Amino acid sequence: MPAGQSQRPCGLSSLVLAAAVFFGPGCAIGPQLKVANLAESPSVELRAVPHHPQGDFYCGPASLLSVLDHAGVETGLDEVMARVYLPDREGSLQIELLAATRHFGRIAYLLPPDPGAVLAEIDRGRPVLVLLNLAIPDRPHWHYAVVVGYDATRNTLILRSGDHVRLVEPARSWNRQWTWAGSWAMVALRPGELPAAPDRTRLLRALADFERQADPEAAGTAWEAALEWQPEEPLAWLGLGNSHYRRQDWARAASAYTHLLELDPDHLPGRLNLASTLARQDRPSEALQVLERHRPDPSSPLAAPWQTLHDELTAAGEATAGR
Secondary structure, eight states, X not given: OOGGGGSOOOSOSSOOOTTOOOOOGGGSSOOOOOGGGTOSSSEXXXXXXXXXOOOTTOHHHHHHHHHHHHTTOOOOHHHHHHHHOBTTTXXXXXXXXXXXXXXXXXXXXXXXXXXXXXXXXXXXXXXXXXXXXXXXXXXOOEEEEEEEEEETTTTEEEEEETTEEEEEEEXXXXXXXXXXXXXXXXXXXXXXXXXXXXXXXXXXXHHHHHHHHSOHHHHHHHHHHHHHHOTTOHHHHHHHHHHHHHTTOXXXXXXXXXXXXXXXXTOHHHHHXXXXXXXXXXXXXXXXXXXXXXXXXXXXXXXXXXXXXXXXXXXXXXXXXXX
């Protein structure tokens, strides 16, 4: 029996999660994993990652708290539990963990379903929150843990798990438990940090979700880091412009949106935002010119906002001309 299965699972034993992946009997042993083929070093262990013992059903809050603590968040188990623990289900769902990470001012980045991505984060000094299935695919028993290290020579991973401060798990059994839970893993990034190997779609989604809850300054820092990585990414310029707009820094917002439209002239959200920004600067004629360079299709969800802004700018321009 794998070491991880000797502990009491923390909950959600009968809840089928969206991320769960089920396999037939032929996969009972689980996929092979050679740490030495994926890791950068012979061994890494993030000893500074705190451990929070997990009471019954509390593996989600406790594991998330370990990751948040390491990412510099000052909070406690009660505050995290209030955000993620579902008493009726005696556990926590992934969506709650992601939302709570953003609530506490960190970017929740979902890793690709690749053990190499998990090890790459460890190599960068960042613990990884993972979902495991400690039972079998047909009768899953979900458990959250934190990967804090590996030993390539012994082909093991090191976890904060349950009451175990340092659980050493054979790589093959860990990979089976992880795969049978849908290969779900996340890291908590400080604004301005990037994952070890950024995936464009995953990163932009994580930053867009973070932007909805973050203060404008933190959001701006996050988008600036993305632009250092991909200077010609239109969505990052949109996000940066939005962060300046929310701070009422009209000049910088206009500059970001202008750069976006230079990269993608057909980017309608950027065009609407630039026109709105110019209007805020009492420049309705320029704003109207920007807006009229691209009229959306009537079926577009942005057709109505475009028309409303167009009418407002037209009226403002007429009022200015009549002064």
